[in-house]
Amino acid sequence: TIALQHGAHRIGNRTDADMARWRSLRFGQFIHWGVYAIAGGEWNGKVYNGAAEWIRSWKEMPHEEYDKLYRQFNPVNFNPQQWASQAKDMGAKYMIITTKHHDGFCLWPSKYSKYNIAASPWKKDLLGPMIDAYNKAGIDVYLYFSIIDWNHPDYRPSLKNAADSAAGKRFQVFVKNQLAELLQRYPTIKGFWFDGTWDASWKNDGAFTDELEQYLQSIHPGLVMGSRLRADEKGARHFDSNGRLMGDYEQGWERKLPEKIEDVHGNDWEAVMTVPENQWGYHAKWMGHVKSANEILEMLVKSVSLNGNFVLNFGPKADGTFRKEEQDLMTNIGAWMKVNGDAIYNGTYAGFEKQDWGYYIRKTGTDSVYMVVFNMPVSGNLRVKMPARTYLTGVSMLQNNVPLTPELIGREEYFLRLPNKQSDVPVVILLKTSTKEGNKEGGNFEKA
Numbered sequence: 001t002i003a004l005q006h007g008a009h010r011i012g013n014r015t016d017a018d019m020a021r022w023r024s025l026r027f028g029q030f031i032h033w034g035v036y037a038i039a040g041g042e043w044n045g046k047v048y049n050g051a052a053e054w055i056r057s058w059k060e061m062p063h064e065e066y067d068k069l070y071r072q073f074n075p076v077n078f079n080p081q082q083w084a085s086q087a088k089d090m091g092a093k094y095m096i097i098t099t100k101h102h103d104g105f106c107l108w109p110s111k112y113s114k115y116n117i118a119a120s121p122w123k124k125d126l127l128g129p130m131i132d133a134y135n136k137a138g139i140d141v142y143l144y145f146s147i148i149d150w151n152h153p154d155y156r157p158s159l160k161n162a163a164d165s166a167a168g169k170r171f172q173v174f175v176k177n178q179l180a181e182l183l184q185r186y187p188t189i190k191g192f193w194f195d196g197t198w199d200a201s202w203k204n205d206g207a208f209t210d211e212l213e214q215y216l217q218s219i220h221p222g223l224v225m226g227s228r229l230r231a232d233e234k235g236a237r238h239f240d241s242n243g244r245l246m247g248d249y250e251q252g253w254e255r256k257l258p259e260k261i262e263d264v265h266g267n268d269w270e271a272v273m274t275v276p277e278n279q280w281g282y283h284a285k286w287m288g289h290v291k292s293a294n295e296i297l298e299m300l301v302k303s304v305s306l307n308g309n310f311v312l313n314f315g316p317k318a319d320g321t322f323r324k325e326e327q328d329l330m331t332n333i334g335a336w337m338k339v340n341g342d343a344i345y346n347g348t349y350a351g352f353e354k355q356d357w358g359y360y361i362r363k364t365g366t367d368s369v370y371m372v373v374f375n376m377p378v379s380g381n382l383r384v385k386m387p388a389r390t391y392l393t394g395v396s397m398l399q400n401n402v403p404l405t406p407e408l409i410g411r412e413e414y415f416l417r418l419p420n421k422q423s424d425v426p427v428v429i430l431l432k433t434s435t436k437e438g439n440k441e442g443g444n445f446e447k448a
């Protein structure tokens, strides 16, 4: 290994209570909301094909035009209690809100940048009421913060000369001040979700990123921060030059999921996902494939089955309301979560051989293993192969506790048959298992 001053300082996952809480939540709601929602992916009658929150970078959008949009930002229909209530109904246990995206517009009245909500017709802080409402609904809040800041005069993508370096230093002070300001204003938040850390000016100062992470932990112990914040002294990101994860969880899974358990290297991780192919902020015209509730549920279940968290993104309109497609998703996902949430919360990798019908999820620290069936075989037979020295002691439908009688088809291998093969939502079976030889003799199914 290479001697590193600013690489990973911890080998393996965090084991403290704050991280265990993050791990138990499993399902989050991402919210991308800002002045870009006013444009909604269009300008002068033309449609922007990129991600709506990036419209300022579009050649058809003059910077000075975009930079005046905040004068129209007036979310008169913003209702934080309603936002929190629908997130709770969906089954989300945490929420990540864009405090400031790459455009630099702050949703809170920051002392360190005039380009903030106080300068808009709305005037009032948006973050405080949101965080309070979500916390009251039992939902933890994490703050998205973009290091890239297109509005700040000292932001430099790279440092080419002494003047750049001086600006870069001023910018680092600005970032530190804003983050400390957010922690001071919103003490109940549980962590930061950093973004916009790929530019040379950031990744070539690994020491600063390391000091910043330690500074934030010192003023708010227990903060959960993923692998996007840091770089090591050689400019490596996410994984240091010795291949060790920096930060508290792997945060690179953006609009993609790992396929198998080996892909996550034993690290905590989180995937963030858009409903359309690639829109985070509000876009009036969604193009391409829009994911259904069942497709999203499969991503959520697959993430948990591979020991990760899954965060679904929403892009509220400029007036503070959610588009109908997003409201319908929250309702439909929530209906399934209401019945089957036990298989998700505190879920983790089960250690069973993957089968075609779907995914296994173990309730952390227990012998309870859930089977979440997405692909009903025409045979009607759901194959279950027990891991070595693990015995089946009970099988039932999660939804109504109806017991199932497995058919033994080999050494510790079974077929399970559902009462009926028809379902237009995923079906969950609860397996009770035991690793004690003794139970083998008892009521397990081999005797039958």
Ligand SMILES: COc1ccc([C@H]2[C@H](O)[C@H](O)[C@H](C)N2C)cc1
Pocket (backbone or CB within 6 Å): 032, 051, 053, 054, 195, 254, 272, 280
């Ligand atoms: C260049 O590819 C990018 C850059 C930034 C992103 C940003 C999106 O604007 C959104 O905030 C997402 C979470 N983030 C990674 C996405 C893709």
